[in-house]
Amino acid sequence: MATVMGVFAHPDDETFIAGGTFARLAAEGHRVVIACATRGEMGRRLGVPLRATRESLGALREQELREACAALGVSRLVLLGYRDKEVEMVPEDEGVSRLESLFAEERPASVITFHDPLGGHPDHAAIGRLATSAFARYRRMNEGARLFYLAWGDDLAAFRRYPQPAKALVEVDVRAYRRQKLLAFRAHRTQSELDGAIWGSEEKAVHRMRHCEYFVLSQGPSLRRPGTLTD
Numbered sequence: 001m002a003t004v005m006g007v008f009a010h011p012d013d014e015t016f017i018a019g020g021t022f023a024r025l026a027a028e029g030h031r032v033v034i035a036c037a038t039r040g041e042m043g044r045r046l047g048v049p050l051r052a053t054r055e056s057l058g059a060l061r062e063q064e065l066r067e068a069c070a071a072l073g074v075s076r077l078v079l080l081g082y083r084d085k086e087v088e089m090v091p092e093d094e095g096v097s098r099l100e101s102l103f104a105e106e107r108p109a110s111v112i113t114f115h116d117p118l119g120g121h122p123d124h125a126a127i128g129r130l131a132t133s134a135f136a137r138y139r140r141m142n143e144g145a146r147l148f149y150l151a152w153g154d155d156l157a158a159f160r161r162y163p164q165p166a167k168a169l170v171e172v173d174v175r176a177y178r179r180q181k182l183l184a185f186r187a188h189r190t191q192s193e194l195d196g197a198i199w200g201s202e203e204k205a206v207h208r209m210r211h212c213e214y215f216v217l218s219q220g221p222s223l224r225r226p227g228t229l230t231d
């Protein structure tokens, strides 16, 4: 069994983009570790009806993230404690060293993060940049490790937007893990409350979720089995 680490910017990134994959990895017996750069305290959504103030949102979203990680079966959550909307201001040395130490401690077989600039939000691009540099250092001593970027689209067209050295598009079938993903979506109440499709009947909500999640292999050995992130 392997350790897989996700490195993200905000609470909910792990669930909304790759929750089915983490639930599947955990159910298959892998150790899933999530590192989240911020507590998402600058998010525009404060809940419907209002659940938080600007001052209390960070603590509430941290709690939501803990609940979501529990729903997905995440083994360890690490909060890096950076400020929301300011990840690009984190000194590179400090951010890279921090993640490199975490990689050295956890020895992940695979790391999943955002691509810069395809991750979109400036915080996403910034944490992806730090994680990519940290991974390059980590890989010097761990040649078999792999780095994946989150793919937003679901087809080869999305993959082709990725610059080299993108090696492969990995399609992970998460159909059997949509219920866990839904529970994690619902745990991120302040962010998902406006989304009616999430809060109707559980069966309908599960039915509407994506069947697959997509990742781009960027560094590390080719995969022997399609549809996995670990071998």
Ligand SMILES: [Zn+2]
Pocket: 009, 010, 013, 121, 124
């Ligand atoms: Zn985000």
